[in-house]
Amino acid sequence: MTVSPAGSSVPRIEGPLKVSGIATYTSDFNFPGLLYAVPVCATIGSGTIAGLDTSVAGSMPGVQAVYHRANIGRIYRSAPDEGLGTHLDERRPPFEDDVIRYYGQYVAAAVADTYEQAIAAANAVKVTYDAKEPDVRDQLEPEGQPNLDGERGDPDAAFDSAPVKIDQTYSTPVETHNPIELHASVAVWDGQDFTLYETTQGVVNHRDVAAEMLGVPKERVRVISRFLGSGFGGKLFPWPHSFIAAAAARDLNRPVKLVVSRDMMFQNVGHRPRTQQRIRLGAGSDGKLVALMHDSLNHTSILDDYQENCSEATPYSYSTPNFRATSGLARRNVGTPTSMRGPGAVPGLYALESAMDELAIALGIDPVELRLRNEPNKDEGLDLPFSSRHLVECLAVGAKRFGWSGRDPRVGSMRKNGLILGWGVAGCSWIAERFAAQVAVDLRDDGSARVATATQDIGTGTYTVLANVVSEKTGIPANKIEVVLGDTNLPPGPISGGSMVTASVIPAVSQAIESAQQRILMAAIETEGTPFYGLEADALAFSGGIVHRKNEGPERGMAFEKILAKAKARSTSGLGKAEATFGSEDRKFSQHSFGAQFAEVTWQPEIARLRVSRVVTVIDAGRIINPKPARNQIEGSVVMGVGMALLEATEYDARFGAPINNNLADYMVATNADAPQIEVTFLDYPDRVLNDMGARGVGEIGLAGIAAAITAAVYHATGVRVRNLPVRLEELLA
Amino acid sequence: MRPTEVFAPAEPPADGQSARKNQLAVTLRVNGESVALQIDPRTTLLDCLRETMRLTGTKKGCDHGQCGACTVHVNGRRVNSCLTFAVMHQGDDITTIEGLGRPGSLHPVQAAFLEHDAYQCGYCTPGQIMSAAALLEEPCGATDADVKEAMSGNICRCGAYPNIVSAIQDVRSER
Amino acid sequence: MEMFAFSEAAGVEDAIRAGAESGTAQQGARVRFVAGGTTLLDLMKLDVERPLAVVDINGLPLDTVTKLTDGRLKIGALVRNSDLAYHPDVRSNYAVLSQALLSGASAQLRNMATTGGNLLQRTRCMYFRNRALPCNKREPGSGCSAIEGENRSLAILGTSAHCIATNPSDMNVALTALGAVIQIEGTAGKREVPIEAFFFEPGDTPERENVLDPGDLVTSVTLPPPPQNCSQVYLKLRDRASYEFALASAAIVASVDNGTFSYIRVALGGVASKPWRSLEAEEQLYDQPVDEASFRRAADAALAGARPQSRNGFKIELAKRCIVHALGVATAS
Structure with a gap:
């Protein structure tokens, strides 16, 4: 038997479908009578619609309808919910009123027999506006009093009297998720029920929101997302296009496909908001922090309050007796922001870790050593012990693997092959929590298992991890385990967000397996012809797929599939349920993953060429279930981090409010040629506070330190401290 | 005409x-x-x-x-x-x-992508694989840097580039 | 995209006849030839190009590279960028062209894009590409949004108060350094235009980018006989390591005799409204010693007339470093 237990690298179980083009993503679905919808986007950033003329568009070949405020029908609002229960970030339904609050806001949609006809019709809709000057300014100021997010001691006094001070403001630009899969909806209405094929990181939440907004009971909506072309947070919550497609499908009684174009991806489906963060660090000459203040702002849209939570990781990162974090919002004429990979911690740690690097330089202390000197022995924000924190070891292992001891701290002093080298380091961390999850596990009479839950695999490897976990817990080889995800007909599973799916489903899987196995034991004692007929169930055990007496080894037992066959049962199904820890009031530990990232840049001033050449990352994320996809996650985060540090920024034109570089040539993400040499090490300390396998997630943490490590390296190479991402070569030219 | x-x-x-x-x-x-x-x-x-x-x-x-x-x-x-x-x-x-190839009869590039975990979400993957299969017949240099440049017309937002390069180099070394 | 009539040209004359139906061969043309399609489809999807007729010229016999008896190299307008870049004659005798082509776009796009299409590549100015916003090149008289907008990537040389768009082509810069000549066939017969006379600066008619009139078809580009004892370098500077247009680039064709420049051509890309030959830099270099001081004087001279905008002033220094470094590489022994 080839068991593929957790901890061994096995190819993804869905891999053959992905490499052969068979894996079906949302926009791949096609149905008889399918129509194509194309939205019309506002060409002003603020104002009102003065006139909307669909007469030409409506009479063009193949056009079935042109929808707008007056004829879309009722799309309701989904009332706010605590936490992430029934949630969407942009709460205004499409076409709700004639007010334009951001450039690109949907004002109409053309539906036609073919995609080409729908595009032509959308372009022919004539919209006139009463335009106002939009406000898309980069410089942020808080609206009202900032929130006090956390405080201890007397940070102002301690900072004022500190021997060494850093007081700097860091900003991060609007970043756009830009998964290569375009957001899309294929809506099917059969006269009674909706089936919505959606690009979503949360089929259950999407179903719940859609039912409320379409005004139908939940059981009348089924949401499916078998494969997702990644999301990075941008697909966590529903966006307005989905309701346009569903409303059109219901009105026309035909399936409708709406694929959001790449330019709309910069307007209508969220972004990481611009952040502006003032960090104040006060330290003694020994490098010990005496005060830490983190005051952050982020922009949000006119109607929605999106909080980036930049200081999320700040209270527990370092030991300091005096601390304060505040946050505020600045309202702008932009689409509603949303979570993007590592929300809060990623921009927040860029600022905090950059300030720590500046403090190290001010003190003349090695930046690794400075962090070691400020290592806390508990979470001082929550006043709780850490469930598992190995940041010190991450730094030590990383320093060794990177060769940090060979560093000459003088700016521009290190060279290799005629290039100036810069080295930088930063710490990273990310929450380790669980969402509620239900999982069904069927054990079947052919020796196979089926595991089903309405979560989804967004590219992080959830299909494979579930097979690994069930394999380890049942002894059934991974290739005999069917994993079914991405369908609200399945037991409700978690959103794919917060790097929490793996940790969330493990307890539910364990429970489901136990339940299914218990039913097999019951069958064993009740079925004539099994060696266990007439015994008590608690005299039996289940080991590696074999039922046997507790006082005997499995070699004298019977395989579970044989017991099922004798009992004439196709399968036994067990359902497992696990509660959320996320948002829990009653906690005994501070639960986080930690890591250290070391970056090397090369700098050629004679041609102003800056490249990231090498990154070493060491991650403490509990036990790693499947190292291959886990490593891939960290490597991918590093690649994204190169983009965050050096390339990515959505630029809004101040006069028109338009995200002007709304395409993949002008909003640059890292190409293959930009990817540095990447080394990843996992410390692999199981965190059994979180679940019985000790596994945490790895989807986000790899992006949390990389930008600060790169900008520290840029400073080391060039002497220029960039506090406003991304690093532009013009800032290095002087 | x-x-x-x-x-x-x-x-x-x-x-x-x-x-x-x-x-x-x-x-x-x-x-x-x-x-x-x-x-x-x-x-x-x-x-x-x-x-x-x-x-x-x-x-x-x-x-x-x-x-x-x-x-x-x-x-x-x-x-x-x-x-x-x-x-x-x-x-x-x-x-x-x-x-190019189906499960059970995968093209060597498809098999190498599977083996090297040269993808995450899989959405850009068909394009990456078609690009890589064509690259095998192009005048591309031998180094990883050559492959990276030749594959830079295929964006992978998941950032699986290191594995994409190793998958391609694996196939090239077999030829 | 609006409906258009699609046809395939059976011959050059056929194409010319179809093209002559257009009121202009410049922005707003009613008839467009399609070859590789990489610029035309891109702009048609943006509704920036809205032809009523699209004429497929891929069947025309213009896809060969021919060594002429007088030593010139004739490149058919339909020769694909990748074929041209890897053509043995180009690699060995016109290396700057091969380097420039391979630095541009991606392998897929180079397999599609043609010599004629690359020559006519349109600006990447983000305002030109957004139909909702004012742009003098796309909508004459509507105003230039770039001058007070996002202009980091735009031109500092050869601009006007009406347009600061950059010519984005790498190939054109190399062709300029090599002294290419464009062959055109039109309703009035055949003619030849040196590349420096082919492109217009924007002036007050930025919608008019080159000499082409309705019916004109670029049939080939010829290169002079290979420059003797010359080294050739194309250096492209950009943010991303690949798959990006130039922020600044330099094409150098240089010959050195007894420690001084005996032949020099300098052309710049990414910084000008058209592929930019810098006679000023060349004048500074002729008969001058091959050293960094000469390079710097040349670079200063090349950028002396630069007019920076709000966000692209850095291009002056960047272009200078590009010239100096490229000259250094070209003359390294």
């Missing part, structure tokens, strides 16, 4: 719908099979493959030649199928991911 067939129905409307107007007759040879189609001249090769021929393995990521997800082979060379009209490909030999 080939007579302009536009603005005249290429065949009587089958279902009385206006969708049939302004269509051109073209025969495409895709994955070795010839298919006679009536298509809108505005239809890109990408949309024709996906929406008309239902070959959805080829993906749309930007529709402007900026991401490479739509890469297919035309007469053995890799191209962006989003930037060419389908009607321009009468007589051309077109290969898509569906024609």
Whole structure:
């Protein structure tokens, strides 16, 4: 038997479908009578619609309808919910009123027999506006009093009297998720029920929101997302296009496909908001922090309050007796922001870790050593012990693997092959929590298992991890385990967000397996012809797929599939349920993953060429279930981090409010040629506070330190401290 | 000049719908099979493959030649199928991911992508693989840096680039 | 995209006849030839180009590279960028052209894009590409949004108060350094235009970018006989390591005799409204010693007339470093 237990690298179980083009993503679905919808986007950033003329568009070949405020029908609002229960970030339904609050806001949609006809019709809709000057300014100021997010001691006094001070403001630009899969909806209405094929990181939440907004009971909506072309947070919550497609499908009684174009991806489906963060660090000459203040702002849209939570990781990162974090919002004429990979911690740690690097330089202390000197022995924000924190070891292992001891701290002093080298380091961390999850596990009479839950695999490897976990817990080889995800007909599973799916489903899987196995034991004692007929169930055990007496080894037992066959049962199904820890009031530990990232840049001033050449990352994320996809996650985060540090920024034109570089040539993400040499090490300390396998997630943490490590390296190479991402070569030219 | 067939129905409307107007007759040879189609001249090769021929393995990521997800082979060379009209490909030999290999009979590049975990979400993967398969026949240097440059027309937002390079180098070393 | 009449040209004359139906061969043309399609489809999807007729010229016999008896190299307008870049004659005798082509776009796009299409490549100015916003090149008289907008990537040389768009082509810069000549066939017959006379600066008619009139078809580009004893370098500077247009680039063709420049051509890309030959830099270099001081004087001279905008002033220094470094590489022994 080839068991593929957790901890061994096995190819993804869905891999053959992905490499052969068979894996079906949302926009791949096609149905008889399918129509194509194309939205019309506002060409002003603020104002009102003065006139909307669909007469030409409506009479063009193949056009079935042109929808707008007056004829879309009722799309309701989904009332706010605590936490992430029934949630969407942009709460205004499409076409709700004639007010334009951001450039690109949907004002109409053309539906036609073919995609080409729908595009032509959308372009022919004539919209006139009463335009106002939009406000898309980069410089942020808080609206009202900032929130006090956390405080201890007397940070102002301690900072004022500190021997060494850093007081700097860091900003991060609007970043756009830009998964290569375009957001899309294929809506099917059969006269009674909706089936919505959606690009979503949360089929259950999407179903719940859609039912409320379409005004139908939940059981009348089924949401499916078998494969997702990644999301990075941008697909966590529903966006307005989905309701346009569903409303059109219901009105026309035909399936409708709406694929959001790449330019709309910069307007209508969220972004990481611009952040502006003032960090104040006060330290003694020994490098010990005496005060830490983190005051952050982020922009949000006119109607929605999106909080980036930049200081999320700040209270527990370092030991300091005096601390304060505040946050505020600045309202702008932009689409509603949303979570993007590592929300809060990623921009927040860029600022905090950059300030720590500046403090190290001010003190003349090695930046690794400075962090070691400020290592806390508990979470001082929550006043709780850490469930598992190995940041010190991450730094030590990383320093060794990177060769940090060979560093000459003088700016521009290190060279290799005629290039100036810069080295930088930063710490990273990310929450380790669980969402509620239900999982069904069927054990079947052919020796196979089926595991089903309405979560989804967004590219992080959830299909494979579930097979690994069930394999380890049942002894059934991974290739005999069917994993079914991405369908609200399945037991409700978690959103794919917060790097929490793996940790969330493990307890539910364990429970489901136990339940299914218990039913097999019951069958064993009740079925004539099994060696266990007439015994008590608690005299039996289940080991590696074999039922046997507790006082005997499995070699004298019977395989579970044989017991099922004798009992004439196709399968036994067990359902497992696990509660959320996320948002829990009653906690005994501070639960986080930690890591250290070391970056090397090369700098050629004679041609102003800056490249990231090498990154070493060491991650403490509990036990790693499947190292291959886990490593891939960290490597991918590093690649994204190169983009965050050096390339990515959505630029809004101040006069028109338009995200002007709304395409993949002008909003640059890292190409293959930009990817540095990447080394990843996992410390692999199981965190059994979180679940019985000790596994945490790895989807986000790899992006949390990389930008600060790169900008520290840029400073080391060039002497220029960039506090406003991304690093532009013009800032290095002087 | 080939007579302009536009603005005249290429065949009587089958279902009385206006969708049939302004269509051109073209025969495409895709994955070795010839298919006679009536298509809108505005239809890109990408949309024709996906929406008309239902070959959805080829993906749309930007529709402007900026991401490479739509890469297919035309007469053995890799191209962006989003930037060419389908009607321009009468007589051309077109290969898509569906024609490269199937589970059980994977092309060596597909097998290497599987082995090296050279993807995450899998959406850009057909384009990456079509690009890599074409690269094998191109004058590409031997180093990883050469491969990285030659593959830079295929954006992978998941950032699986290191594994993509190792998968390709693995295949090249076997040849 | 609006409906258009699609046809295939059976011959050059056929194409010319179809093209002559257009009121202009410049922005707003009613008839467009399609070859590789990489610029035309891109702009048609943005509704920036809205032809009523598209004429497929891929069937025309213009896809060969021919060594002429007088030593010139004739490149058919339909020769694909990748074929041209890897053509043995180009690699060995016109290396700057091969380097420039391979630095541009992606392998897929180079397999599609043609010599004629690359020559006519349109600006990447983000305002030109957004139909909702004012742009003098796209909509004459509507105003230039770039001058007070996002202009980091735009031109500092050869601009006007009406347009600061950059010519984005790498190939054109190399062709300029090599002294290419464009062959055109039109309703009035055949003519030849040196590349430096082919492109216009924007002036007050930025919608008019080159000498082409309705019906004109670029049939080939010829290169002079290979420059003797010359080294050739194309250096492209950009943010991203690949798959990006130039922020600044330099094409150098140089010959050195007894420690001084005996032949020099300098052309710049990414910084000007058209592929930019810098006679000023060349004058500074002729008969001058091959040293960094000469390079710097040349670079200063090349950028002396630069007019920076709000966000692209750095291009002056960047272009200078590009010239200096490229000259250094070209003359390294």
